[in-house]
Amino acid sequence: MTSSMLFNVTTFTYLISMIVFFTFLASKNKSLGLTGSFIAYAGFAVQTVAIALRWKESYDMGVGHAPMSNLYESIVFFSWTIILIFAYIDIRYKYRVVGAFVVPFALLGMAWAQLGMNTGIEPLVPALQSNWLLYHVITCFLGYAAFAVACGISIMYLVKAAVEGTDSATPAGGLMSMFPPLRVLDDLNYRAIMIGFPLLTLGIITGAAWANYAWGTYWSWDPKETWSLIVWFVYAAFLHARITKGWVGKRAAWLSVIGFAATIFCYLGVNLFLSGLHSYGSSKM
Amino acid sequence: MATTEQSFVNKLWDFFCSLKLTLFLLFSLALTSIIGTILPQGAIPPEYIAEISPTKFQIYSKLGFFDMYHSWWFITLLYVFSLNLVCCSIKRLPHVFKFISEPTLVLGEGTRNSHPLKKELKYSASIEKGKERLVQFLHKEFSAPVITELNNEFHLFAQKTAWCRLGVYVVHFSILVIFVGAIIGSLAGYKGYVAIVEGTSVKSFDGKNGQKMPLGFEVLCEKFNVEFYPTGAPKEFRSILTILENGKPVDGFSKVKVIVNEPLTYKGITFYQSSYGQANEGGAHTITATPRNGGTTEKFVVREGEPKTLKDGTTFAVMEATQEVRPFAPGFSGPAARVQITRKGAEPQVFVVFKNYPDVNAARGDAMVLGYEGTDAKQYTGLQVAKDPGVWVVWLGCALMVIGISVAFFMSHKRVWVVVSNGHIRMYGNASKNQAAFSMQFDELSAKFLELKI
Numbered sequence: 046m047t048s049s050m051l052f053n054v055t056t057f058t059y060l061i062s063m064i065v066f067f068t069f070l071a072s073k074n075k076s077l078g079l080t081g082s083f084i085a086y087a088g089f090a091v092q093t094v095a096i097a098l099r100w101k102e103s104y105d106m107g108v109g110h111a112p113m114s115n116l117y118e119s120i121v122f123f124s125w126t127i128i129l130i131f132a133y134i135d136i137r138y139k140y141r142v143v144g145a146f147v148v149p150f151a152l153l154g155m156a157w158a159q160l161g162m163n164t165g166i167e168p169l170v171p172a173l174q175s176n177w178l179l180y181h182v183i184t185c186f187l188g189y190a191a192f193a194v195a196c197g198i199s200i201m202y203l204v205k206a207a208v209e210g211t212d213s214a215t216p217a218g219g220l221m222s223m224f225p226p227l228r229v230l231d232d233l234n235y236r237a238i239m240i241g242f243p244l245l246t247l248g249i250i251t252g253a254a255w256a257n258y259a260w261g262t263y264w265s266w267d268p269k270e271t272w273s274l275i276v277w278f279v280y281a282a283f284l285h286a287r288i289t290k291g292w293v294g295k296r297a298a299w300l301s302v303i304g305f306a307a308t309i310f311c312y313l314g315v316n317l318f319l320s321g322l323h324s325y326g327s328s329k330m
Numbered sequence: 331m332a333t334t335e336q337s338f339v340n341k342l343w344d345f346f347c348s349l350k351l352t353l354f355l356l357f358s359l360a361l362t363s364i365i366g367t368i369l370p371q372g373a374i375p376p377e378y379i380a381e382i383s384p385t386k387f388q389i390y391s392k393l394g395f396f397d398m399y400h401s402w403w404f405i406t407l408l409y410v411f412s413l414n415l416v417c418c419s420i421k422r423l424p425h426v427f428k429f430i431s432e433p434t435l436v437l438g439e440g441t442r443n444s445h446p447l448k449k450e451l452k453y454s455a456s457i458e459k460g461k462e463r464l465v466q467f468l469h470k471e472f473s474a475p476v477i478t479e480l481n482n483e484f485h486l487f488a489q490k491t492a493w494c495r496l497g498v499y500v501v502h503f504s505i506l507v508i509f510v511g512a513i514i515g516s517l518a519g520y521k522g523y524v525a526i527v528e529g530t531s532v533k534s535f536d537g538k539n540g541q542k543m544p545l546g547f548e549v550l551c552e553k554f555n556v557e558f559y560p561t562g563a564p565k566e567f568r569s570i571l572t573i574l575e576n577g578k579p580v581d582g583f584s585k586v587k588v589i590v591n592e593p594l595t596y597k598g599i600t601f602y603q604s605s606y607g608q609a610n611e612g613g614a615h616t617i618t619a620t621p622r623n624g625g626t627t628e629k630f631v632v633r634e635g636e637p638k639t640l641k642d643g644t645t646f647a648v649m650e651a652t653q654e655v656r657p658f659a660p661g662f663s664g665p666a667a668r669v670q671i672t673r674k675g676a677e678p679q680v681f682v683v684f685k686n687y688p689d690v691n692a693a694r695g696d697a698m699v700l701g702y703e704g705t706d707a708k709q710y711t712g713l714q715v716a717k718d719p720g721v722w723v724v725w726l727g728c729a730l731m732v733i734g735i736s737v738a739f740f741m742s743h744k745r746v747w748v749v750v751s752n753g754h755i756r757m758y759g760n761a762s763k764n765q766a767a768f769s770m771q772f773d774e775l776s777a778k779f780l781e782l783k784i
Contacts, residue, residue, distance in 0.1 A: 108559065168559045171567055171590035171603075243735045250728045259591045261521065261602045261716030263724060264512075266399045268367040278360035282353055289349050307360075319367055 048102055049164055051095035052121065056155040058088030059124075063152055066145035070223055078141030082132075085148050089128045096125060099166065108168035113182040116316070117162040122182065123312075124154035126190035130240065134194060138233060140225045146197035177255035185248030185273075189308050191241030192280070195234050196305035199298035202230040206295055231293055234301050242280050249273050268319040272311035279304040346417040355411045362407070366398040412509060415502045423499060430492045435478045436485040437747045437758060447759040447769055449776040453784040457484065460750045463784045471775055472746055486748040494741035495762060500734030507727030514720030522715040524601075526551035527609040528708045531574060535715045545599065545715075548574035552585055554606055554711040562660040566590075567603050569711040588713070598717050605712030608653075613707020615648050615667055617683070620699045622692070629703070643674040644698060651705060655684065662687065667702040744768055746775070755784075 062084040069077035099112040112118045131147045134140075158164075205224045224230070252270070257263035264270060283300045286292035292300075345351060370378055374396055379387060394401025437445075453460055461477070461484040468475045468488045475488040522543060524535035531550035537543040552570040559565050566589055573583035573596050580596070588594045593602045613633075619640055620627040632638050637647040648667050652658065655666035664686035672678040683691050683702045692699045743762035748755060757779055761768035 168561065168563055168565065171564060174566075175591040177591075239739050243732075243739055246731060246735055250732065253728070254725070257718075257721060258593070259602065260604070261593065261600055261714050261718070263721065266366060266371065271363050271367050271399075275360045275363050278356045278363075282356035282360070285349060285352050285356065289353070315367070 046098075048095045048099035051091055051098060052155070052159055052164075055088050055092040055095060056152065056159050058084060058091060059128075059148055059152040059155055062088060062144070063148045066142070066148060070142065070145055070220060073223060078144070081144050081148075082135055082141055085128055085144060085151075086132060089125070089132065092121075092125050092128070096121065103166045106166055108166065110169045110173075111179050111182075112166075113178060114169055114173055115167060117158050117164055119182065119186070119312075120154045120158045120162075123186050123189060124151040124158075126186045127151040127154070127193050130187070130190045130194045130237070133240075134233065134237060138236075140229065140233065142223050142225070143194075143198060143201070143233070146201050147194050150193045150197060172259065175255060175259065177251060177258065181248060181251040181255055184244050184251055188241045188244030188246075188248050189312060191237050191244060192276075192301075192305045192308045195237035195241060195301045198230055198234045198237060199301040201225075202227060202234065202298040203295065203302070205230065206298070227294065231297060234298060235287065238280055238283060238301065238304075242277075242284065245273070245277055245280065249277060268315045269311065272307070272315050276304060276307045276311050279307050343417070346413055347421045349418075351410075351414050352418070355407060355414060359407055359411065362398070362404060365395055369395050369398075371397060371399070408509070412506060415505060419499050419502055426495050426499070430495060433476075433487060433489060433492070433745070435476055435487045436480055437749065442749070442756070442758065445758045445760070446765075447772045449757045449779055451755045451757075451780055451782060451784075452753060453755060453782075454753075455784045457482075457750060457752050460484075460755055460784050461486070463782060464748050464750055464755060467779065467782060468746065468748065471778055475746075475748070482752070484750040486750065488746045488748075490744045491741055492743050494737045495743050497734050497736075497738030497741065501731055501738060502734075504727045504730035504734055507730060508724050509727075511720040511723030511725075511727055514723055515718040516720075519716070519718035519720060523604070523712065524549070524715055525605075525607075525710045525712050526569075526571075527710045528552070528554055546597065547580075548577070549601065549713075550574055551711050554709045556606065556654055558654060558656040558663070560660070562657045564657070567606060569603055569713070571601065598719070600716050602714040602716065603711070604714045607710055607712070609708040609710040613705050615651050615705045615707075616703035617646070617648065617667070617669070618701040618703060620701070622697050622699055627701075640698060642698065645672045646670065646700065649680065651702070653704065653709070655682070662690075665702060665704045669700060669702075671696075671700070742768065744771070746772075 062081050065077055065081040065084055068074075069081055096112055099118075100109075103109050103112065113122055127147065128151050131144065131151075134143060201224055205221050205227060208221050209227070225233070249270075252273070253263040256265065256270075279300065283297065283304060286300065287297065369390065382390075390396060394403065398404055442448075455463075464484075464486055465475055465477065468486060473488045473490050475486040478485040478487070520537060520543070522535040522537045524532055526532050526549060528551055531548045532545070533548050534542045534544045550572040552572055554570075555566075555568045556564060557566040557568070569588045571583075571586050571588050571594055573580045573586075583594075583596055586594050588601060588603050590603045593600050595601075614631045615634070617630045617632060617638075618627050619630065628640075630638050632648055634648050634650065637645050639645045647670050649670055651665065651667035653665045654663065656663050659666070659682070662684060664684065666682050666684045668680060668682050670678050670680045681694065683700045685702050685704055688699075688701060691701050742764050745760045747758040749758075757776065759768065759772040759775070
């Protein structure tokens with residue numbers, strides 16, 4: 046058994062989970078919602094073992110390091126954290142349908158990683174040989190994952206608001222009756238961001254500490270750093286906007302979606318379109 | 331006149347205190363920051379200048395877009411942001427302090443009825459007895475209450491973690507601390523670069539604008555080495571450095587290993603491994619030539635690009651050389667040189683000769699087998715040099731920010747009011763945030779409350 050096989054199982058499990066969640070939406074069968082969650086958790090368990098196994102495999106190859114060193118490993122870890130944060134929100138607040146809008150993010154990540162990327166284990170280049178790698182990556186991606194969950198919830202909010210908006214007197218029936226009330230979605234969005242913001246802050250601080258330790262500058266306005274700060278500004282604005290009138294509901298949901306778009310640009314866009322210190326796995330010193 | 335001045339000052343004050351300004355600044359900082367991630371910053375590559383129109387270039391330069399994070403308008407945004415933080419805090423902190431030091435001891439009739447969390451208990455003992463029992467209860471199960479007697483009723487007030495309302499202000503303050511740290515760093519610190527050739531030492535480094543700055547001591551590079559993985563990817567860039575004072579090695583700073591992620595700090599100045607290269611480009615290479623059919627090996631010491639003619643009229647020249655070929659030719663290691671050979675009357679040929687693989691060199695099948703023995707050229711190590719006395723202030727600010735955010739996000743000010751009247755006791759609860767979690771806590775408290783026998 047190899048980690049690569051288990052990652053394929055994970056991807057497949059998330060696919061099944063998503064299909065079950067969609068069927069749940071269409072059929073309104075309560076037990077399907079629970080099944081969807083459990084399948085996602087099963088996938089999560091397999092993925093956890095797979096990540097541990099890949100870690101071990103890297104040691105067997107003599108290039109031992111935490112599996113968070115290149116784009117492939119980071120996106121696998123990202124989808125793992127998305128399900129982790131989803132599980133927290135799911136167990137705590139029990140709005141199963143949220144899974145239909147969050148599990149697809151994790152699936153998308155896994156599918157892209159498994160189908161379109163070089164999956165080989167590479168040795169760590171000198172720049173990444175530090176314990177800071179672990180702290181920095183874990184905090185950043187947990188933060189990103191919370192923002193992904195918040196984005197999924199915000200999309201639900203916007204969809205529901207658009208359907209109900211036309212005749213708001215009567216809550217829409219059909220599919221929309223499966224969604225939590227708008228007030229709850231707004232609150233869940235806020236709660237997910239309340240998880241993500243401290244983690245992003247920690248991620249930026251650990252990154253700064255590492256940069257200072259490795260290069261002697263804690264902040265150099267490198268595109269990656271700057272974009273993480275942009276994301277931080279957006280969510281800081283979100284948190285402050287909530288205490289002013291008129292910024293709950295739709296505007297908050299849009300802000301959350303924009304925040305996640307900025308997050309994704311920070312994670313992927315910067316590497317694809319801009320240059321900087323975070324070119325995954327390249328042989329920078 | 332005085333009143334209009336007054337109102338202007340008030341308006342200005344309100345402007346700097348407003349949350350709208352905060353939102354405007356956060357969005358402006360986020361949006362403008364994008365510019366610097368798209369346009370090149372600092373030293374602009376000439377290809378870029380050739381790419382854009384001169385007018386565009388002039389406009390961008392005028393607006394400071396090529397060093398935008400230090401441009402007057404970005405710095406101004408940051409100053410206004412700080413001012414906004416300070417003003418908001420000055421405006422709101424007294425209220426918060428008052429809220430903590432002078433809590434609402436007595437719940438008004440109106441607020442009482444609208445409270446979502448409330449429980450009522452009937453009892454038969456005297457009101458004095460009821461009060462005593464409840465004081466005991468709150469003391470044991472929640473926290474020590476403050477007692478107020480009003481209109482033949484006893485009002486008990488108990489609270490937990492009132493100070494967590496200050497968390498937000500700790501976060502705001504931490505941002506200012508980080509700014510102060512950054513300013514200290516930019517005024518009292520410096521960054522630079524120094525290249526040290528193996529076996530030599532330096533007493534100064536290149537500062538920001540290329541001017542030599544004295545170190546106050548001497549740094550000797552004993553050796554520089556690069557290690558590679560079998561795949562050809564670099565594994566370790568390693569300098570062995572010794573600090574010299576008055577020409578003598580300093581205890582504990584002799585032959586120190588410096589690699590990426592493991593810098594060396596001496597007297598507040600830190601050296602970071604950052605680059606390396608061949609010191610004297612004009613170093614000499616040793617090429618051997620052995621006739622295939624036996625005979626003595628001849629050695630030639632040549633400089634790069636310098637042609638040499640062998641006895642049989644063949645001309646060769648070293649195009650380039652490396653002391654570690656692995657990144658360029660995975661599977662091979664050690665020194666190698668790219669050589670151009672021109673046999674009499676033939677077209678020039680280019681191939682690589684290795685030091686460690688004579689068989690490979692011989693496999694080419696020429697009459698004259700060439701080999702490479704290496705170079706006398708030395709390597710240099712490139713080190714970032716930095717001193718930043720403000721960095722600890724920045725870390726202090728970061729620590730404060732983490733603490734502040736933890737308090738502001740994950741703790742809540744919990745309050746419980748108990749009104750002891752004749753025959754019945756009512757209990758109310760409130761939390762500054764996360765009502766859901768608190769309502770569960772309140773339910774537990776209520777269960778014990780309702781079981782009280784008075």
